[in-house]
Amino acid sequence: MSKIFITGSSDGIGLEAAKRLINLGHEVVLHARDKKKAKELESKFNVKILIGNLNNLEETKSLAEEINKQETFDTIIHNAGVFHEDKETIFTVNVLAPYILTTLIKKPKQLIYIGSNMHPQGSFDIEKLSTIKKVDYSTSKLLILMMSLAVARYWKDICVNTVDPGWVKTKMANYNAPDSLEDGSATQVWLASNDDLGFSGKYFYHLQETIYSKKADDVEIQDKLINIYEELTGIRFPHNN
Template sequence: MIFITGSTDGLGLLAAKELIRLGHEVVLHARSKKRLEEVANALPKSAKVLVADLSNMQEVKHLAKELNTLGSFDTIIHNAGVYQAPKDLIFKVNVLAPFILSSLLNKPKQMIFINSNMHPHGSISFENLSLESGVDYSTSKLQLLMLALAIGRRVPELYLNSVDPGWVPTKMANYSAPDSLEEGSATQVWLASSQDADLNKKYFYHMKEAAYDSKADNIAAQDQLIKKCEEMSGVEFLYSYKGLI
């Protein structure tokens, strides 16, 4: 069973459709009931869809509870993200929501984080980080990479990878980006369908391992980010993994 955040359009929906075609059971996510009604005809008929606004911490926590009632997932794909939005919204959706879900969900076999080639432009400073200040898009993707690395460090048996899908024609890019949407979703489909031990704790671009900015490897900064997220969300990092790691 696979869960994909932000899967009612773009990369998330394309990945969901392909994974369903390959025989996987996929749970989709929409940000609101209104959004779900708008796109219902485009969604796979067999898929279950859960609703939560990822900028609302209480809704994210409720989403985690709903997902846990379904059991333990094989793969969680953290796909949802916002780009041209207020900084506080960018932080809540792109960083804090994945932190909360990763910490509260039953431990899956695999997590996949959708990142961006803009992450090297992000800042590693957390001194003024708050729910009100938020962060720019590049910084949110650097922080998301740091979150992924921190989880991978603390849960070594968990299959965990980050994926740069390229600059693809989605709503985020006003549908004008030059890269292929199909290539952009292929890597996460490939990883979610694989049990290859070599495909683990890596950063991928178009189904090939790629380099990422080394400042994300700063363990002290990772821990500082985790502490900030814990304080802002009231959620202990990897809370649901207690007794399992």
């Protein structure tokens, strides 16, 4: 069985994935935004819960330190994300926090990033991003896909993939959405339950590899984005570790 850490696993898709992975016998470490959320989880699960507000870069760095105090994880699922927030919060939580955790956490066997079918609508000015630091949700998901593809290029010794969970019935999306929590978590559970996938740099939707916006494939822009994240966080990406 695998050891798995899931960000944003106190509710929604992250919590559903955690429940299913725990039921399959995996060792799952949960993540909560604050002590209140952690206590809610403690009443339901007898598992390790780490706390950190991903809208605070220092707390995100501290969370990475706590994660590294555990035994090395087999899989890390970068599930946490916000939608109904201001654009600066969206950029910090959806883009910078996953970058910080990716760079600072001991490299696992597998990284899974959560994307969105809204990413093709995303757009940004690469020359202004480091000073504006504000993006809408669609753009944040385009940026996280581009980071996933970049990490897959840099770290060829591990599996790095992105999952579009679909339009799922959650408080973040809409409870009238067509997809269930089971639908939205199925691909992450499948990926995390397999040690030897043999593929990386892929994009999945409901257990199937699928197409994504080709503007995410621009390698030059991917590298420039990593440089911007290095500048904004003060953390260099370890290309060769």
